[in-house]
Amino acid sequence: MLLPDLFPTSTAFAEATGWKIEPHGACKGDLCLPLAPGTYREERVDAATVADRLGMAVVPAEGGGLWAIGPESFSGRALATVAAPDLKLQTFDGKAFALSSLRGTRMVLVAWAPY
Amino acid sequence: MEIVTVCLETLGSEEGRAFVEAAQPEHPTLLDVAHQVDAAFGVVNIPNAVWIDEHFNIVRPAEPAWPAPRATGARSPLLDSGDARITAIATQATQIVSWTADEYANAVRDWARNGARSRFVLSADEVMARSGDRDVDGSAAAAHFELAQHFERGGDHDRAVAHFRSAHHLAPDNWTYKRQAWSLTGPEGPFRRFWQGPQDGQDWEYDSDWLVDIESSGPRTYYRPTEL
Structure with a gap:
């Protein structure tokens, strides 16, 4: 997740990380972790505090002006839940495609690369 | 399905x-x-x-x-490429276990x-x-990799390389981070994306390359061992 500052909207945070910031905590699938009071205020998320809670690294860009937040690591595993992330990607002909559009169908997702 | x-x-x-x-x-x-x-x-x-x-x-x-590769019985045409590096890569690739x-x-x-x-x-x-181990270093590697891609797409290759190098250092077992970065600097020609290493007479921007790493770790662990 790339950020110009560390106070994104909750919507932007959820779209980029898969973690929704709810009144009772940070939630992904059926998993919720409580957050300290004040972490979420006026639609903005204190990303550094949430990142610390979820084991997400916060890395400044070379030269400044930009931050990247890595994926959660609090569980010690790449997957903290089996709920599939709803990635929104594009097809090769430029159309938007949400993985969740195939909910209700079994899916084999194959990652490849031309290198 | x-x-x-x-x-x-x-x-x-x-x-x-x-x-x-x-x-x-x-x-x-x-x-x-x-x-x-x-x-x-x-x-x-x-x-x-x-x-x-x-x-x-x-x-x-x-x-x-x-x-x-061995299970299919097919012979990679890259073994007969005529280029020593590509032949060496193909030779290692035939030993990959799946x-x-x-x-x-x-x-x-x-x-x-x-x-x-x-x-x-x-x-x-x-x-x-x-699903694999992930600690804060792994999370930081992902963040560096995201920054590297951002700068590469924006044409700032030097800043991209700095972040690619950090990602490789923090997550040395992540081949995707390395293969993507190394594929960006190959020689012109049909093997450009698969060269994955230094060229004669040019500085190499990374501490390792595909051949060095796979010869070090062995092709049997190229993919994380798993079972059905």
Whole structure:
């Protein structure tokens, strides 16, 4: 997740990380972790505090002006839940495609690369 | 059941388009220029596949999904490329360990027939346990990799390399981070993306390369060992 500052909207945070910031905590699938009071205020998320809670690294860009937040690591595993992330990607002909559009169908997702 | 392919490519659609057009797939063919799939599913080498059930839950985490080169009996034309480096890469690649000829495809067929009753469907605990380790260093590596791609797409190669190097240092077992970075600087010609290392007479921007790493670790662990 790339950020110009560390106070994104909750919507932007959820779209980029898969973690929704709810009144009772940070939630992904059926998993919720409580957050300290004040972490979420006026639609903005204190990303550094949430990142610390979820084991997400916060890395400044070379030269400044930009931050990247890595994926959660609090569980010690790449997957903290089996709920599939709803990635929104594009097809090769430029159309938007949400993985969740195939909910209700079994899916084999194959990652490849031309290198 | 649906097959969905995702091309992990910082440089955009043109690099992968020829492969897609040659395959003429009937399934959705997606492009992931930011490597979102890596962090979201724990993909650390490609090709890898993930099974997602009707309820949008992962029932098999990222794992290799095709037969080992030796299992197919096919001889790679790269072995006869006439270029010493490409031949050496192809020689190592033939030693990579994966499934026997139909092993994985038969598992997919079994899931298609039997759904949740398939013996290849894993429990939630097993899916998470097999998804690979991740600590804060791994998270930082992903953040550096995202920054590297951002700068590479924006034409700032020097800043990209600085972040690629940090990602490689923090997550040395992540082949996707390395293969993507190393593929950006190959020599012009048919092997440009697969060169993955230094060229004669030029400085190399990284501490390692594909041949050095696979000769060090051995091709048997190129993909994270797993079982069906």
